[in-house]
Amino acid sequence: MPATMLADGGTNLQLASRTYDxxxxxxxxxxxxxxxxxxxxxxxxxxxxxxxxCLEWAMMPPDQLxxxxxxxxxxxxxxxxxxxxxxxxxxxxxxxxxITAWTAMMREEFLMHGATASTGGxxxxxxxxxxxxxxxxxxxxxxALGNSDRATAVIGRALRxxxxxxxxxxxxxxDRSTLGHPGKFSFCVAEDxxxxxxxxxxxxxxxxxxASAVTVMAAGAPRQIxxxxxxxxxxxxxxxxxxxxxxxxxxxxxxxxxxxxxxxxLREHLQAAGWSKTDVAAFIHERARIHRREWATVGKGAVxxxxxxxxxxxxxxxxxxxxxxxxxxAGGFGAxxxxxxxNKSHAVTLAIGACVDCEPPKG
Amino acid sequence: MTFQVLDPTPExxxxxxxxxxxxxxxxxxxxxxxxxxxxxxxxxxxxxxRMLREDHGVARVVxxxxxxxxxxxxxxxVAEIRQWDAVISGIGD
Numbered sequence: 506m507p508a509t510m511l512a513d514g515g516t517n518l519q520l521a522s523r524t525y526d527x528x529x530x531x532x533x534x535x536x537x538x539x540x541x542x543x544x545x546x547x548x549x550x551x552x553x554x555x556x557x558x559c560l561e562w563a564m565m566p567p568d569q570l571x572x573x574x575x576x577x578x579x580x581x582x583x584x585x586x587x588x589x590x591x592x593x594x595x596x597x598x599x600x601x602x603x604i605t606a607w608t609a610m611m612r613e614e615f616l617m618h619g620a621t622a623s624t625g626g627x628x629x630x631x632x633x634x635x636x637x638x639x640x641x642x643x644x645x646x647x648x649a650l651g652n653s654d655r656a657t658a659v660i661g662r663a664l665r666x667x668x669x670x671x672x673x674x675x676x677x678x679x680d681r682s683t684l685g686h687p688g689k690f691s692f693c694v695a696e697d698x699x700x701x702x703x704x705x706x707x708x709x710x711x712x713x714x715x716a717s718a719v720t721v722m723a724a725g726a727p728r729q730i731x732x733x734x735x736x737x738x739x740x741x742x743x744x745x746x747x748x749x750x751x752x753x754x755x756x757x758x759x760x761x762x763x764x765x766x767x768x769x770x771l772r773e774h775l776q777a778a779g780w781s782k783t784d785v786a787a788f789i790h791e792r793a794r795i796h797r798r799e800w801a802t803v804g805k806g807a808v809x810x811x812x813x814x815x816x817x818x819x820x821x822x823x824x825x826x827x828x829x830x831x832x833x834x835a836g837g838f839g840a841x842x843x844x845x846x847x848n849k850s851h852a853v854t855l856a857i858g859a860c861v862d863c864e865p866p867k868g
Numbered sequence: 869m870t871f872q873v874l875d876p877t878p879e880x881x882x883x884x885x886x887x888x889x890x891x892x893x894x895x896x897x898x899x900x901x902x903x904x905x906x907x908x909x910x911x912x913x914x915x916x917x918r919m920l921r922e923d924h925g926v927a928r929v930v931x932x933x934x935x936x937x938x939x940x941x942x943x944x945x946v947a948e949i950r951q952w953d954a955v956i957s958g959i960g961d
Contacts, residue, residue: 523875533871542876550871576940579878588876619938624961670876681961849938 518557520567520584537592542670544662544690548592559587562597563604571604572611574672576618581607581671586663589670593663598641599656601857602719603663606631609721609853610664616850620723621674625757626682627845629664630724630764631693632829633657634707635717637857643695649831650694650727650766650840661691686726694831700769701830703782709828710854722762722827722852723845728752733837736774741839742785746792748841749819753795754803758817759847762825765789766840768832786823793819827852891954895925900952902945904937906960913958 527533533550537543549555560567560583567584574581583604590603610617610629620627633643641656652658668674676682682689698705707718728751732744745765765785767775775785798813800806820826832838844850891897899920903909913931920926930952932945937959940946949955 520874523879524872525875527871527873529869530871533873536873537876551874551876552872553874556874581878585876585878588874592876616939619936623938666876671878846938849936 518560518567520553520556522584522588524553541675542666543592544665544669546662546690548666549594551588551591555591556584556587558597559590559595559600560584563587563600565604572608574611574617575613576616577672579672581611581667585671586667589666590659590663593666594655594659595663596659599660599663602631602633602637602641602656602660603667605855605857606660606664606719606721607667609719609855612853614851615721615723615853617672618679620845620850621668621672622679622681623845624681624683625725625845626685626689627723627725628686628688628692629661629668630688630722630842631657631661631664632706632720632722632764632827633660633693633695633717634698634705634712634720635715635857637717638695638698643693645695645697645831646700646769647833649697649768649833653694657693657695658691661688661693664693665689665691688724688726692724694766694829697769697830697832700834701772702776703772703828703830706827706829707854707856709782712854712856716856717858718854718856720827720852720854722764722842723850724764725752725756725843725845727766727840727842730839730841731837732771732839736777738775738778738780738784739788741771741774742788743792745839745841746789749789749793749843750795750799752841752843753793753817753819754799754805756843757846758795758797758800759844759849760818760821760825761844761847761850762827762852763789763793763819763844764827764829764842766829766831766842768836768838769830769834770837771839772830782828783823785828786826789826790818790820790823821848888954893925894920894954896927897953898928898930898951899926900949900955901929901931902941902955902957903931903933904959905933905935906937908960909933909958910960912960916956 565583569583571581643656644654674680712718730744730748797815917929
């Protein structure tokens with residue numbers, strides 16, 4: 506039944522989406538699953554009331570244009586984002602993060618279409634920074650890359666449902682992933698800013714300290730490392746660099762944004778020695794590189810050709826490394842999160858709720 | 869309990885591209901290939917090139933390769949399409 510309807514609660518928000526009257530929660534699930542509108546997990550019924558609450562929290566009218574996907578020209582409104590956010594389990598307070606992350610994903614340099622359609626099967630990694638993490642209870646400690654908390658779980662899931670429903674990024678449709686990885690259900694991490702002396706990622710990437718922000722990156726699955734047998738920064742970081750060299754050999758030689766997730770135990774050694782994120786990135790940039798001839802050692806001799814001496818760095822420059830303080834307090838672990846396919850997609854950082862069109866304060 | 873729930877999709881189909889009018893014959897025509905540059909395109913387009921020339925009398929085959937196989941064709945390639953009678957776009961996966 507196509508309908509224009511008024512949301513309850515005296516909001517008078519006019520929602521334009523088609524509505525379905527469904528008898529019971531089980532029938533709601535079957536409706537959404539049978540239409541291909543889910544990620545396979547149950548959804549929260551997106552009622553007009555719940556969707557209107559999200560829009561009101563973000564102070565957006567339903568028909569607010571969030572953006573137009575640059576490759577296929579698909580327009581996305583706030584109402585449609587909100588419906589998918591509610592389905593993912595978002596509360597209204599989570600919605601501004603979803604809007605900002607989605608806006609970042611629609612930037613041309615992110616190449617949303619290529620990254621989400623590719624056989625390479627990447628996910629969208631979201632890193633949250635700033636005060637909003639604490640307001641939402643987003644936790645960057647225990648199990649940081651897994652099911653650490655409600656906020657990161659539902660925000661990451663909302664983006665996947667938006668891709669599925671708004672961009673037709675369904676397996677076998679636009680999503681042509683050969684394998685994909687579990688981060689495609691949800692892949693959102695909050696940086697542990699309280700327990701780190703490092704600059705938060707967003708601040709490192711030019712966002713004012715007081716602002717909350719998200720960074721999105723087209724990301725492969727995390728590759729976990731362990732080194733509990735040293736306190737020397739060079740040795741700790743050599744383990745990370747070695748994992749990146751492995752990725753260059755085994756997966757892709759293209760340089761681009763890599764993320765390093767550095768939990769407290771290893772982070773404290775680096776910080777005690779006075780190493781900043783910039784120092785970490787400079788060291789990694791020097792060490793994470795291979796000769797093309799190394800491909801011959803992993804069964805890829807056919808593509809070495811006459812360029813065996815060519816050197817391939819993991820990043821074009823140190824600032825392509827996204828260093829994130831996150832993880833539980835114990836364990837000499839860390840993770841390298843490789844790019845989908847090098848510079849074909851660039852990580853994007855945006856402040857949450859910043860008005861880019863506002864005039865500067867007068868006087 | 870009855871729920872009134874909302875459609876999470878765009879509901880309107882995106883503007884679809886239209887196929888160009890079919891050519892009555894390929895004889896003497898210029899055909900453009902746009903490859904995404906992946907390994908699998910090489911043999912495919914090589915074979916297709918020979919088929920079009922030898923079996924269908926195509927006069928000229930112009931081969932172009934995108935600079936980024938995950939992004940739309942580069943503007944100069946798109947501009948060149950006007951000079952061709954037909955175009956075949958292929959991916960190598």
